[in-house]
Amino acid sequence: MSRTAALSSFVESAPPGELADVTKAIQSIVGDSAVDSELSPAYQKYNEDQFSTTKLPGGASEALISPYNSLEDNRYYDVESSSSFTYDHTTGKASDVRSYVLESTHEDTIKSLVKSLGTHASEHYPKSSTGVFPIEDDSQIAILTVANKYSPSNYWNGRWRSQYIYNPTSGKISGVIKVDVHYYEDGNVRLITNKDVSTSVNASASAAEVVRQIANAEKKYQEDLNKAFASLSEGAFKQLRRQLPITRQKIEWEKVSGYRLGQDIGGGGRAR
Missing domain, CATH: 3.90.1150.210 (F-actin capping protein, beta subunit)
Incomplete structure (x- = not known):
């Protein structure tokens, strides 16, 4: 696997809301802040697959980034605001907002x-x-x-x-x-x-x-x-945890050396 393919796999599997953290980690590991240009296709795939959102300049709501509203040259359109915009997949910012007229025989249904x-x-x-x-x-x-x-x-x-x-x-x-x-x-x-x-x-x-x-x-x-x-x-996770004592009281672990096993933990009388 090439370096680009390996690094791209990290980008494309980034958890929700953590792409910036993954990007910083990659830059730190490879020691090259210019790696962003190398990973531009991976950023685009991630943003489109994850339906990333961006606030348009001067707008109140956020527009979606997806394969379904992609135009060309990193431009996307938004039906609700009747606009198209350029999206920077590295910074996550929109710019160059223009008016966009939806052309569809299903325009009324879509709206x-x-x-x-x-x-x-x-x-x-x-x-x-x-x-x-x-x-x-x-x-x-x-x-x-x-x-x-x-x-x-x-x-x-x-x-x-x-x-x-x-x-x-x-x-x-x-x-x-x-x-x-x-x-x-x-x-x-x-x-x-x-x-x-x-x-x-x-x-x-x-x-x-x-x-x-x-x-x-x-x-x-x-x-x-x-x-x-x-x-x-109630099932698998419960089996992974230590069960409570019969008394249904939690054990105070800092005092565990002072417990008398039969009486204090078991709840019964002291063995003779």
């Missing part, structure tokens, strides 16, 4: 989806961004959501991504939900999980109905995740 999806995301995710874009020669529509929650002071970061391909003609909706959570206090634990989604609506369904089907799929997956975590907590 309705933007509104309904934005309402859904704001109600269910603390910090999220959405995007709706025509794809496949305007025959289908990509519906994207990304929600990030970072808490580096508590040593964890997480990201929710969902992407769906909607066919307005057939009413079919197919996609995938991706969850990536990293916890790194006194250790290094990472959860990466995907869930394929396949559902449908009537060909004449409204944008609100399309988003309702998406919301149902995401709610079910969140419930499944909660059940899985509860099962782990």
